[in-house]
């Protein structure tokens with residue numbers, strides 16, 4: 001057990017400044033020093049954007065290294081929305097048509113979760129790079145397919161996991177990388193997104209034009225990455241085993257859950273997971289509980305860090321023998337100037353956008369690459385299977401290169 005005891009307060013606070021650039025991505029410092037992807041580099045990545053819901057919430061048009069070449073959605077209103085947001089005049093009726101456009105280098109896939117593997121594989125098989133919305137996939141076979149497609153085509157895959165670029169996560173990554181925090185022995189992570197029976201939130205998420213959407217009765221543990229990134233994206237650890245229990249509403253409590261498209265009986269999953277370094281995590285996912293938000297609290301022997309919570313917990317990092325750290329930087333000054341705009345999910349969107357473009361210009365693997373993406377997704381897939389078996393302890397396969 002390492003505790004980071006030797007770190008001084010000066011080292012602790014170093015993580016607050018521009019030194020934190022290393023926690024943003026492997027090439028951010030190189031770009032700032034005038035290397036590839038920096039201010040003197042006038043090359044442009046031409047992207048296509050698919051999915052005009054959440055896919056319209058990124059900053060492609062503001063990135064100095066990017067041109068939005070084309071957009072697509074099956075819905076005309078959303079195609080028009082994407083064209084307006086990204087100031088782009090070329091639109092396709094479907095992803096399948098967009099990916100045939102040779103002017104496009106990379107595609108951002110923001111379609112529904114059950115389509116990610118099929119859509120991202122189709123993109124990569126045209127030789128284009130891809131950014132995928134979360135989760136990477138819904139099955140272990142799908143995770144494998146993504147890795148095969150990435151390796152077969154020699155392209156870059158990145159998953160747009162918003163938790164990765166929340167400012168508290170960036171700070172934790174820096175504190176961990178600098179050895180200031182020490183080992184994270186235990187973590188509590190949670191993603192609560194209420195969609196209770198009869199609520200307006202459920203109606204908006206579960207139905208479109210009177211028909212069920214892909215979110216209708218979606219198994220909570222198949223959406224784990226906002227949680228799992230708090231460890232995989234901070235320490236690089238992999239989850240190896242999980243035991244999960246679920247809350248099952250009865251047909252009387254929630255009649256809309258009967259005969260659903262996923263045969264999913266759960267509205268909540270509570271998982272205990274172990275990492276390849278022997279550490280433990282408790283991961284909560286729920287659409288039922290009276291709670292809200294995406295957050296973690298990390299514990300070591302000499303340090304603990306708490307993200308703010310909906311219930312009133314303030315942000316704080318506590319260390320034995322040190323004053324509490326009660327504020328953190330927003331890191332916005334490390335983005336290109338036009339991209340320093342407020343966005344959702346802790347202002348993470350512009351960082352995700354820029355990291356993908358920088359990785360392409362620097363011809364390197366991005367943050368949340370395909371191996372990280374499946375390492376964040378697979379624990380939830382196995383957790384769901386565990387819950388179906390009453391909490392059986394199950395192994396999580398590794399998808400990392402041998």
Ligand SMILES: NC(=O)c1ccc[n+]([C@@H]2O[C@H](COP(=O)([O-])OP(=O)(O)OC[C@H]3O[C@@H](n4cnc5c(N)ncnc54)[C@H](O)[C@@H]3O)[C@@H](O)[C@H]2O)c1
Nearest residue numbers: 051053054072073074075094095110111112113133134162
């Ligand atoms: N914090 C986060 O990271 C976060 C937040 C919200 C959503 N998401 C993810 O983003 C994705 C999109 O979410 P959403 O809420 O906008 O979902 P959504 O279902 O509202 O939108 C998906 C869009 O994709 C379009 N689409 C589907 N197939 C297509 C095809 N073949 N060609 C062109 N367009 C196609 C649909 O018409 C639809 O407009 C989901 O995977 C979701 O999990 C992530």
